Amino acid sequence: MMDLSERIKKLNPYVPGEQPQDRQYLKLNTNENPYPPSPQLKELLGNLDADQLRLYPDPLAIKLREKIGERYGLTKEQVFVSNGSDEALFLLLLRFLRQPEGKLLFPEVTYSFYPVYCDYYGIEYETIPLGGRPDDLCRGIRAKERVLRGCLCQPERADRHLFALKGHPLSLGELPAGTACAHRRGVYRLRRESAVSLLRDCQNLLLVRTFSKSMSLAGVRLGFVLAGKELIDALATVKDSFNSYPVSSLTQRIGEIALSDESYYRSINNKIISVRESFSSALGKLGWIVLPSKANFVFARKEGAPGKEIYLKLKERGILSATSTE
């Protein structure tokens, strides 16, 4: 295999999302939350003892991990925090997904960094086409079950990634809510919104989340992983062996405060859901094929209208979309 630094020299660098300066755009291409974060943050920042910034952050982020754990009915030992979910994904792929057996499986349209990381690490992967109907993805993944080696992400939730590690026999559940899951004792149907409830029984699951979308905190770069203690310990070991840059103390504090304002976030997220549903339904009436979404965006396409054309027409009208330009 090519030397690491040789491979790096050959990589195509990530290109940050388009930020044209020629006019003001309605910017939908990075899925930022249209609503501000918790109003309590204003107060936090105003009252913060800035003098304490002279001290290093708690490298273990104990309070924040406890707070995240509380939210999900887990202990801090089941929580790992990272500089955005990207750092978590990077460490997770590095630690768990380089085993030579099998391929990594993910949907064709997904987080654009998956193929980049795979190329970087030399991980083989296979993509599952997104069909016109939501069940196609589910069926596609089930048909590939024999080659599955352990990764699935949730294509319809921008802020959630779900990884199932090989090592236990895997069987895939259906995807009624845009969520794939794995269960070591057999097929599991996920009926709830969250996959957190699976962690009790699935020792091979890792859930990756971010504060960027539903918590409206893309600016602070905070992500986390939920999993069993054993997997979290393994991730922490990789992080501590590999880099020693913990999450900033300010970011830790902001995360704690945001988590305590559940009612505010519930209200803005209800608004997002309501707009998404009426938007999806309106698009459907216009003859668009719209995949059911649990996120703050929708996947939609129209027969005879190539992605690039839609993208350009929207741009002419001052709307930046993430529509494929290929």
Added chain:
Amino acid sequence: MMDLSERIKKLNPYVPGEQPQDRQYLKLNTNENPYPPSPQLKELLGNLDADQLRLYPDPLAIKLREKIGERYGLTKEQVFVSNGSDEALFLLLLRFLRQPEGKLLFPEVTYSFYPVYCDYYGIEYETIPLGGRPDDLCRGIRAKERVLRGCLCQPERADRHLFALKGHPLSLGELPAGTACAHRRGVYRLRRESAVSLLRDCQNLLLVRTFSKSMSLAGVRLGFVLAGKELIDALATVKDSFNSYPVSSLTQRIGEIALSDESYYRSINNKIISVRESFSSALGKLGWIVLPSKANFVFARKEGAPGKEIYLKLKERGILSATSTE
């Protein structure tokens, strides 16, 4: 060579600095600044539009890089910013220091992450003993000149690392101010406090700095690299190929504000220098060997008193030091 993830499994994780809970210690072991950061930060945080945290940070950190550039008489193209200087060191070693020729050279007592990174990347290294007198280090490095492959750090400045890349013939200057430097046209004597002035002539230099120490901002995790545009571009490409997590928008803003309060920082740093000098001189009178320091700490030893003993005696008296416990 062993597979990357295999090597990772064998690594000894970094152990965060000692944080005992049994009593209140005077904590000197992580070299935090005893003075608070700029009072202007209080104001910034109080007036900050927290709503903007819903948006992703500028991935290119243009304003902050311009501000850093201004401070050092450079353009933003000569500045790279990172999540603490650790991220910069990690990317820099990954990109530049894996060439098979020669060894990496650094002082025996230095940033403890150097050997960790070297082990991780499989980089050969050699350490130069710290002698009783400052000139010993300088002489040691000069004697090894033939094997030098490109890295030096400044052992007496906690917040500065200086890298000279091979590719141009290297000659090492003396270290009158605890600073080693390389010059492609021959020996260069560094008389000034800062190595920034070398960047004009040395295409093979990278300077790594942090906001943690002299800017009293260890909590926000902000570091940067100064170098020629070509090297900065190469670093940015590695970062963008490798991870996509930019510095938080709040951290970028805090860095900008801190940089604009030069007079405050000059005053606290003068206080640190004055205490350091009187402390060093008092230790010297007690028969200690004290290396000249340009940082907020001193290296000191005493004949017949092993590091571990000094460390334990200080701890008994409520002072945590970074004295070697070996």
